[in-house]
Amino acid sequence: MRRLPFLGGALALLLLLGGVAAGAAPKAKPADDKARTLRFDVQFSPFHLVDVGGDGEPSLGDYVVFHDLLLTNGKQVGDEGGTCPLVDVEQGLIHCTGTIRLPGGQLTFQGLTTTDPTKQIAITGGTGRYQGAGGEATLVENPDQTGTLTIRLRR
Numbered sequence: 409m410r411r412l413p414f415l416g417g418a419l420a421l422l423l424l425l426g427g428v429a430a431g432a433a434p435k436a437k438p439a440d441d442k443a444r445t446l447r448f449d450v451q452f453s454p455f456h457l458v459d460v461g462g463d464g465e466p467s468l469g470d471y472v473v474f475h476d477l478l479l480t481n482g483k484q485v486g487d488e489g490g491t492c493p494l495v496d497v498e499q500g501l502i503h504c505t506g507t508i509r510l511p512g513g514q515l516t517f518q519g520l521t522t523t524d525p526t527k528q529i530a531i532t533g534g535t536g537r538y539q540g541a542g543g544e545a546t547l548v549e550n551p552d553q554t555g556t557l558t559i560r561l562r563r
Contacts, residue, residue: 443543443562446510448478448485450547450555470494471502478508478557486510488557495520504529508559512537515559517545525549531561 453475461467471493478486490506500522508515513536519529527547534541543561 443560446559446561448480448557448559449482450488450549450557451477451479452549452553452555453477454553466494466497468494468497474506478510490517492521508557510538514538515541515561525555531559 456473458471458473459467460469460471471491473491475487475489477484478488486509488506488508490504492502492504495501495503501520502522503518503520504527505518506516508517513534515534515538516532517529518532519527521527521529525548527549529545529547531541531543531545538561541561543559545557545559547555547557549555
């Protein structure tokens with residue numbers, strides 16, 4: 409495995425995936441009375457691509473590794489980490505999985521997405537105060553390495 413810096417192969421992957429147009433999102437279901445919403449500002453980690461093929465070109469299985477900080481009112485309150493392998497080069501699809509670590513427990517997530525700046529992911533479980541959690545999250549990426557994460561939990 410060869411790790412590439414942001415420039416070079418990573419830039420090629422971004423350009424390839426960035427050219428994919430996302431389809432219209434289906435309408436959201438009505439709000440759940442028992443839902444709990446968590447909102448965070450995100451400070452994204454530097455882009456890090458692992459080039460599995462080793463040729464500098466986007467290929468099946470290449471993946472991004474991330475460790476981002478979660479903030480509330482400018483103060484770090486948690487973090488998230490995970491991986492996003494490229495699962496379809498032609499369509500620019502990536503499958504992200506990861507863990508959100510917060511005071512009192514953790515949440516796990518996964519989702520099939522693209523490099524579109526708005527990503528919908530599923531909350532698939534939790535530990536501690538989040539045990540048995542499920543729901544969905546919306547991640548919005550800004551061009552300046554920041555973003556927002558809105559998590560809607562249902563119990």
